[in-house]
Structures are given as structure tokens and as C-alpha cells.
Amino acid sequence: MRRRRVLAPLLLAWPCALLALVGCDEFTAPPPRVGAAIPLRPDGKTLLAQAAKNGDTLFLRLRFPAEQGTRQQYFHFTGGAWRIEGGGFREVEASLDQDPQRGPTDLHSARAETALAVAITAPTAPGGVPQFARFGCFLACHDRSSFMPNWRPTDGRVPMHLFPGFGGFVDVWSWGAVRTAPAGVADDLFLDESGLAADSGAAPSTDLALDASGNPPLAFDPAATGGAFARPFAAILTSDPFLFAAPSLAGVAGTAPPIPFAVAVAQGYHPAEDDAVPAQLVSRPDGSRADVAARATWDAGTWDLHLTRALATTDATHDVQLGGDGPFSVAFALYSENADGRDHYVSLPIALVAGGTPQPGTIAIAIVTVDGSGAAAPPDFTDEARFPPTEVPIFLPGITSQEFLVGAITTRDGAARLVDWTHGGQHAVASGSAACADCHAVRPTDIPPARAAGALERLVIRRGGIYDPTPLFEGAP
Numbered sequence: 001m002r003r004r005r006v007l008a009p010l011l012l013a014w015p016c017a018l019l020a021l022v023g024c025d026e027f028t029a030p031p032p033r034v035g036a037a038i039p040l041r042p043d044g045k046t047l048l049a050q051a052a053k054n055g056d057t058l059f060l061r062l063r064f065p066a067e068q069g070t071r072q073q074y075f076h077f078t079g080g081a082w083r084i085e086g087g088g089f090r091e092v093e094a095s096l097d098q099d100p101q102r103g104p105t106d107l108h109s110a111r112a113e114t115a116l117a118v119a120i121t122a123p124t125a126p127g128g129v130p131q132f133a134r135f136g137c138f139l140a141c142h143d144r145s146s147f148m149p150n151w152r153p154t155d156g157r158v159p160m161h162l163f164p165g166f167g168g169f170v171d172v173w174s175w176g177a178v179r180t181a182p183a184g185v186a187d188d189l190f191l192d193e194s195g196l197a198a199d200s201g202a203a204p205s206t207d208l209a210l211d212a213s214g215n216p217p218l219a220f221d222p223a224a225t226g227g228a229f230a231r232p233f234a235a236i237l238t239s240d241p242f243l244f245a246a247p248s249l250a251g252v253a254g255t256a257p258p259i260p261f262a263v264a265v266a267q268g269y270h271p272a273e274d275d276a277v278p279a280q281l282v283s284r285p286d287g288s289r290a291d292v293a294a295r296a297t298w299d300a301g302t303w304d305l306h307l308t309r310a311l312a313t314t315d316a317t318h319d320v321q322l323g324g325d326g327p328f329s330v331a332f333a334l335y336s337e338n339a340d341g342r343d344h345y346v347s348l349p350i351a352l353v354a355g356g357t358p359q360p361g362t363i364a365i366a367i368v369t370v371d372g373s374g375a376a377a378p379p380d381f382t383d384e385a386r387f388p389p390t391e392v393p394i395f396l397p398g399i400t401s402q403e404f405l406v407g408a409i410t411t412r413d414g415a416a417r418l419v420d421w422t423h424g425g426q427h428a429v430a431s432g433s434a435a436c437a438d439c440h441a442v443r444p445t446d447i448p449p450a451r452a453a454g455a456l457e458r459l460v461i462r463r464g465g466i467y468d469p470t471p472l473f474e475g476a477p
């Protein structure tokens, strides 16, 4: 029933008009879309970046258009049982279609936080990733990663990881409106050949799961909520409190303290239809994981995120050291509108220029040097003459995997060829002789580079995968 109801509008939403710039006959037509969850989203967005440093601290201000996204997953009591609400739209689509080949089958609604990840490396420093300055996060996007064409559910979660041989680590600062904002940090992670991992120290949040008897592990402490152990599902989506906070974050806006569910029951709690409790517990991180401070506000469709980190940290094997003149290279990923898997926006890598001024004609963020030291006196980024914002175009990459980019795609289990396999720049990418930006602009309106091979925002449509079901293969393993 559901399929029939949604298929017609979804097919209408995939007209050749979308592909007008590249031509409809250039690639295999996408398979029909199923499920209700994959939303059409803008092809591209623009992020504004400013940077400054004083004697010992780096300040980064990032403004980006996105929904507020301060809700994630909840436990919802309905029909006599608790179930999980929320998740990325691709996983929810698998649940709607009850298709275990494409993901979990127990989700009921799409709701995922807005998140922004910053990836930074010093490409020529020990531990840096030399090719990052040319290819950025595309070095870590693989055909066998979750939701990609050569992924199978039996593989489990396969996160992004650096292509073997590219070595080193990329420092990753991952800010999330639910999972890190309450603690005032971006989660300090790093990406290497084994994948994405966290620096040492306590995490800013913990995802909760239903226990063996089907109950959430926590309920609200009625002493802090005027007697409520849970909140009506609709209310938790629209008002405070909507998150559990550990004692270390007591009093943070939007949160209330939890008690163990069993204690709530002992105190007389009987779940009522439509009760809801959060599926995350936020807490104060520590150690190296808490290195990146974050402060963010949302207004009229734009997040304004300020990140602060010491130029030098104690963990030089997982943190980029920013004291010198670089070169540094940075790239951004934006998760918005309930995106997960391959569906987040990306930027190309751009230079973060600490010494001197950026090369004219290239997209680069200048780190303006200011007096003083410490994180307590941030620069006045509203002075845009002194701290000029750099426009960073971001786009939906679809299934632009490293294997595709270097011409090394293989089939698996006799999978059909559903997407374009040939990359015009494969020899240059495989040999590292040219950067993405040497051949591609991002937006059709950008000034094309010398070897003008087309604007990525449009070309990715040809590669497919932006609105196609996942994992985009025919036949089960």
C-alpha cells in the first residue's frame, strides 16, 4: 500500500529536468524508488567560514543553512510496547519497506540531528595525509562502506576509512545539535585507515537501547519535571526537556536528569499511551576527546557555530598541531534534513592558510592573527573587513567512491551495473597529479578551473545514488 501511494510523486520528482545539464541518456536510469523517506534536498548549499588565532588558540566560525535538528531518537510507548522513533531517512526507509537487505526494520520515523564535521590535516607534517589537500574526504568514501553499492547488510556497519596506502590521520571535529552541543564541544575524533575513532576520554553522549524486557533504561526524574517520568511524544518533539543529561551537565537548556527505569517503576510509573523518553544521555566529555569547544546558535534557518581549540594539544598522534604556518587542509561535511550514510553534504578540501595570504583565485580560509592568548577572548567575527568570510560550496556527493574516482571499481555477487563506472579524471586521481578542484568547480555558477570538466553539483547526479534506494544492488548475497 505504502509503495503504491508514494511511488507516483517520487517518480515525478525524478524528471530529466534535474539532469538537463548532463543529459538523460548519459547513464543507466535509476531503479524505481521505494519507501517514503528519501527527501529531495537542494543540490548544493554554501557554508561561510572565518578563522583567527591568537598566541595559543584557534577560532573557527562556520555559518551554514540547515534545519535546527535538535531532535534525534526517542523511545515511544504505543500499543502497549516501547518502540524506537527517529533515525536517518535511509534506515527508516528500509524499515518502512520491511527490507532487512537495506537496514534495520524496527524504525518508525526519520529524525536525525543536524551535524557538522570538520576534517583537518597538515598534509606535509608527520602523520598528515599528503593527498588530502587534493582529494579531501573522497579518500575515505568506499564502495563497500555502509549504504554504498558494494555494501551488504551482512557486512554490518562499515564506516568511512582512508584508502589503504594513504596513511596518516585526519583530525575530525564533529559537532552535533543533539549529541555534542549540550556539552559545549565538538566530539574530537580522527580518521585513519581503520576508520573513524574517538580521541581518548569520555564521550559527550551515549546512545541508549531498549533492554531485554523491551523497556528504556532511563526515565525522567519526577523530582525535576514536576512529577513526570516521561513526556507526551508530541511534546518532547516541540518543547523542553527533550534530552536526558547526566549530573555532570545538570541544568543545561533542553535537558532534565534521568533515573533508572526500574526505579521509576518502583516509584509508581506506569507507561501511558504516547509516553516518550529520550534515547540519548548527554554528559560532560573529558580528556583529549574534549579538546574542541563549541558554541552554536540557530536563527531563521542558519546555524552559527564557533569552534575553539588550542593550537597545540597533548595528543599529537590524533590531533593536528596548528601552531606552525602549515600548510593545513580542511574539508566540511553537513548532515541535515535527517541524512545518514552517503547522504550528507561535502565540500572539496580547501586550504586553511596560517602564514601569508591565500593564493588569489582559489577557495581558501585565511587564519587572521590577533593579539593575546587563551580561549576566553574570542575575536569579533562580526568585523568582516578584518575576518573576511570565505564562501565554501558544499554538495551532495551521491556514490562518488574512491574506487570510482581512481578507476578501480569491482563487482560483487554478480551485482548489476546500476551506475556510471568511468571517471574521466581517473588517471589523474590515481596518480595524484591533479586535484578535484583542478578539473571541477562545485556549483555551475562558479568560475570553472583551467581543465573545466564540469560542476560537481551536477556531475554527481550522473554517478547516481542521491535519491536511489540503498545499497543499490540487485540480488541478495
Ligand code: HEC
Residues within 6 Å of the ligand: 134, 135, 138, 400, 405, 420, 421, 422, 423, 424, 425, 426, 428, 429, 434, 435, 436, 437, 438, 439, 440, 451, 453, 454, 456, 459, 460, 462, 463
Ligand atoms: C584531471 C581532471 C580530473 C580530476 C583531477 C578529477 N576529475 Fe572528475 N571528471 C573529470 C572528467 C573529464 C569527467 C567527465 C566529465 C564529463 O563527461 O562531462 C569527470 C567526471 C566526474 C564525475 C561525474 C561522474 C561520471 O559518471 O562521469 C564526478 C562525480 C567527478 N568527476 C568527481 C571528481 C572528484 C570528487 C574528484 C576528486 C577526487 C575528481 N572528479 C577529480 C576529470 C577530473
